[in-house]
Amino acid sequence: MRTKRQLGEDIRSARRAVLVVNAHARRGRKLYGTARAGLLAAGFTLLGDHPVDRPAELERTLEAAAGSGADLVVVGGGDGTISAAARVLAHRDIAMGLLPLGTTNNFARTVGVPLDLGAAVATLASGEVVDVDLGVAGDLFFTNHVGVGLSAEVMRKAPPPLKRIAGRLAYPITALALLARHRPLRAVVRAAGREHEFLTHQLYVANGGFHAGRPITADAHADDRLLVAYPVGGPARRALLLETARNASSGERRTLGDEPFLAVGELWLETDRPARVEVDGEPRGRTPLRIGLAANALRVMAPAGTLDH
Template identity: 50%
Template sequence: MSEQRSKDEHTAAIRTDRKIAVVVNTHSRRGRRRFPEVLRLLDAKGLEPMAVHAVVNPKRLRQTLESALALGPDLLIVGGGDGTLSTAVKHLAQRDVALGVLPLGTTNNFARSLGLPLDLPGAAEVFRTGKVADVDVGMAGDRPFANLASFGVSVEVASRVRPWLKRLVGRAAYPLTALAVLPRYRPFRAYITVDGRRHELLTHQLNVANGRFHGGRKVARDMSIDDGTLVAYQLGSGKLLRLLLETMVRAVSGRWRSLAGGPFVVGGEMLLETDPPMAAEVDGEVRLRTPLTLRTVPNGLRVMVPAAFEDR
């Protein structure tokens, strides 16, 4: 972990020295189409980056991020969806560099959790008038994550959702794909141990969230990305009809109740076991398997946020 300046010092450095690097994922059609606009907006805001990288091949994203960081920027602006930003979080966690977010994805969960404008002009304005804040990073085993670790039907949904459907209907592509997958999906039993207490449930889907949003919708009204806790919650139960109905309701309304009264398990660290053992989807990447320990790193990431953001 690098030694960090105070947040005020870091904010002042960004505004005064303008040491900025930019990485935009142009592999997606939206990223490719909006890339010229990104450059025009930064120029209009008086921001002259030290370097600008357009990533055409996703396999080169990690290498490109490291090349940009090697220049020593105070602010690394990253344009892309939640998968791109999750990769950036892995590189920036616990470093003295702030992440600037250009939301170019379908659901933009991370940007929503930070209270960022979802339009590019508004997001770019944050780089000029915003402030540096510290937010939490989730850890699944030894892998940092920004938003969500998921278990169950979502792993299959993530592998089956079609890019053309995402372009056509946006974030609704995920619950629509889930409705096609669910009829033949069988429930599993999950065991979550927090502070010595073991919780057991039968479900088709379990999520462990760090940020406030899932599928572009709030997980809970009073959840935060900087409260030092993870929130585990199931979608539906072991009953398929209930899950189908809940999936449709979430697609339309997307509103959970308060953490205090909702079906949530909350903690700074939790051990998750499943029967049978199963794959984990961590911010869109299927790399790990249960049993798995998940925890938070409080204030593990520096980000550029609107001046009104409540930094705890």
């Protein structure tokens, strides 16, 4: 494995890259040509160029990109696409470049990659390689979060026609419909020799600093060796709605030391009944579940001066 400095120098000098864009999503399909032209204008040689319009082909395409001999795999898409790429590129002698083409772009925000496409391409050309942590749910890497409770039911039951018509608004619409009959979970989190119990409709375990495009806290990021577990509201349905609004409006003013955040390096999660789990927005099994960290598991091209432990 090259050092981060060596890899960064190779990217800036040789500019060998592969472009993989999720063209199944509307923004990816619309901006693929612009992204490709921007990389070529920045002096990159594209060893591969893949607008992927079938989700089932994404992992295979990413595996091929990782084995192409490129120093940089540039991935365009939303958080689901970025998470899939992170799983493929983890612990490899290659860096991931981010082109944030999603709605919330949580991981790009956490790493500090600009959301403007032109500025993101400029970061690939002049930035530096940093290491970031990945979460591990069971044996599955994730970039952003694990959700237990209502969010997992929403990801499973949001109707495809509604998603096509309403986009990401399909998820809150589905959540409101499901909440009326959703039963709260009694969740037990065991970490660092202590046990924490929550009665809630929703529990998250986050790796990084953003959820739904908003800061979780002012001091959470993807290179701090910490997971952040927190419930959203208590057993009352109204509390879930109020706490969701509070989190969205005040995250940048809160810290990991505030209630109800639990910042740990590893945890075991149980619920009073088997509960569905979503990992970065994809349904992934049920509780109980071990959630841990893979420190410095992924190399990312980030703006110069990005915090890197």
